[in-house]
Amino acid sequence: MSARLGGSQPGTNQLNIVVGITGGIAAYKAVGVIRALILAGHDVHVVATDAALRFVGKPTLEAISRNTVDTDLYEGVAQVRHVAIGQAADLIVIAPATANTIAKLAAGLADDLLGNTVLASKAPVVIAPAMHTEMWQNPATVANIMTLRSRGVTVVGPGVGQLTGTDSGPGRMVEPDEIVSAALAVRRPQDFEGRRIVVTAGGTREALDPVRYIGNRSSGKQGIAIALAAAARGADVTLVGANLEVAAPASVHVQHVVTTLELADAVDAASQNADIVIMAAAVADYRPESIAESKIKKETQGDRLSLELVKNPDILTGLARSRRPGQIIVGFAAETEPDDAALLELGRAKVQRKGSDYLLVNRVGWNEGFATDGNSVVMLDGRGDIVMEASGSKSAVADKLLDVLARA
């Protein structure tokens, strides 16, 4: 076996993950799966079927996975590659998994490198089906999925939505972050089992008139990453999403809101039974005093337009004041301060003002924090002491935050 196929690194959390890609249009999204696994620090080996390479190019997969891509059963025969890849794997993720591949896996066929890899492996297998609704609901596919589940294969999705053509329905591959989260969950401790967690994500919008609003650039990625990670670790998660720019995961309860007042109501209701509330949403501090009934016209306003804004309730402060014994309240502090020491001081002042148990100080700017895939945070406890620092993907930040809460 070649050195590059060696299993997980002893003493690290790095896993040797095989990503199998099969021939469906969703193959382009596999690039996002690989990228997220790499960002989370894992070693990724792609095994693509010939059909997959009709949808996504080998150079792309090699550049993103940082490893050569295996496709051919008859390459590397001297290294017994058809079994070596599977034997060395800690985890196999097949995304997308077509109806054809699912049928072959259920039958235990090994007529290509991916089939051999799965058969030769003792690693957990996670598949993300992607196909048209009729194929997904066909009794053959239904039976094949039951067979795979009964053998311990984890099936993520499919989601419901727009398919390749004009039709929509069940069969769409779920988003890469959800696949990655579910895949890593099969090897994760279920340390939040039985705990109820509320996470807010996204940015609230305050209407000016029927067509305009005041808002912010939060995409919801950080909050969604926390919700996904918590669900993957066994928590019962409610995600309160404000104008999310990425798809909400299927593994959590989702409540969509638009304004700060709606967010406040949703969090108030959801937090009644929650053990932990995590406020990752970017919340508008002010809203227009009144909302115009019709579009504000420049013809009637002249050269200047003044807006009267009124203060929104501070949801985090309210949660901290009314929390039940044992309930943990976590906030984020989005700050543009460039100096590290001054940034920390802003965080310390904010955690004391808001009264939360923890606060993640998050430097933000034109190109950081908001809407990016990565993040960098310093987590303070209620006294202002640093309890965790994390940089990397938003999923990695989410897990480090949960590691602290698991010990709290």
Ligand code: PMT
């Ligand atoms: O969604 P992404 O694109 O992934 O970006 C993630 C993020 C940068 C938005 C996120 O990591 C983050 O920092 N969220 C907090 C943004 C924010 O509103 O920060 P703040 O410093 O203004 O507020 C401090 C805390 O009070 C936050 O937990 C906020 O949710 C809460 N708050 C703020 C105002 C208000 N009226 N009520 C509140 O509860």
